[in-house]
Amino acid sequence: MDFLNNTTAIITAAGSGKRLPGNRKKQFRELEGIPILIRSMEPFMASELIDNLVITVPESDIAHTEALIEQWFEGINKPYIVIAGGLERQDSVFSALQVCPEGTEYVAIHDGVRPFVSQELLEILFSAVVIDKAVIPAGKIKHTVMQVEGNYAVNTLPRHQLINVFTPQVFAYSIIMEAYHQAYKDSYFSTDDASLVQHLGMKIRYIWDNDFNIKVTDEADLFFAKQLIEKKKL
Template sequence: MSRTAAILLAAGSGRRMGADVADKILAPLAGLPVFAYSAKAFAASGVIDHYAITYRDQRQLTALAAHAPTPSVLVKGGRERQDSVMNALAALPDDIEYVFIHDCARPLILPEQLRALHKIVRREQAVILAQRVADTIKERRAGDTFRTLPREALWAAQTPQVFARDLIVRAYQRVAARELRITDDAAAVELLKQPIAILENPHPAPKLTTPADFAWLEFLLARHHATVTESAAQATAR
């Protein structure tokens, strides 16, 4: 039986938070550390056999360990996101066949989405969570000229991104060999000309980037909780 791991990325510096937030992954969000939402969703999904959690420093290590799902290994993060991913990949047990990679600055992931991604990756070998782009996107070219990109072909990539373990390892080996800098894992897999499936996310799932994002995320969490409560009440009434 195939085993699946989740790499939970928590070692980012959060530079755009400025001095207002010491560590956005440990900052309180509606009463819980931001990290706890990702940890709880993955644990509730029932599809993960092992966790590799990246951390930045000793303070993070201690705090993350308190909320880590089991079984987990905590892995020192690297200078860049891709370095943290490669460190975590190297720390996985040999029998892992599929790997989720998730930025814990995205706390609104749902267990049912994780189960759907797990089903797709076993068929397609690579799948990402993404949303259709609603805005008109302009590409700035030479001077002050612009080109309008076809909106119907554009997707905003999110996480988790999920891959067959041998595929993502080979992809990151290619990244390292070419000394490339990438900002998401699908970009590494694209170097291998591997098709990547998309699971469309119909729900808002912003990334915690600036202090202003806390209020928006708390609103979305409250709305989701109200929807779940209402659905449960309706089910009980039936």
């Protein structure tokens, strides 16, 4: 893809991981001996589409993260920087956007606990972003979804109009920066980057992804992640 220049991947791993009990933050928990964060970074380190990486972690974990990267990606000369995250995910991503190398044209924003991104997905997303400027991977809704009020389900939402949204989400750098500036100006907050672009009034292109692109949030996710790795060994 010689039409892509100056691409940066932002890996967000500054959360405390409270929904996954244990004595280590979930991004540093291991799957078959490899930290989840390292597994989540690996496709971006390996991809020729990515020029640079910015990784956000808790400030107290910067040195530890840098040591892990040096250990697991020894010999890979791709530029990266590890920075302290903010109070919320939105703050962390905004900080990362501000330290992207000058001239960055496209940015992929990815959860640091989503360890099963494929090279094929990256290629499809970056092919699409050149045209649509804002692209997200998505999965189909399999269950009935209802709106609730208090302890009661009051409305069934039309499943065919809904999608599950994954990462990496890929944007033209100028657009995602505009979206973040506008969000802070309007005091608009979201845990999803595409939502900020929608807040600008833009539509988001979605690309179907498989359901293996899971986010390790709780014990059930950790169980499924281990099963996926075991399956890959077969």
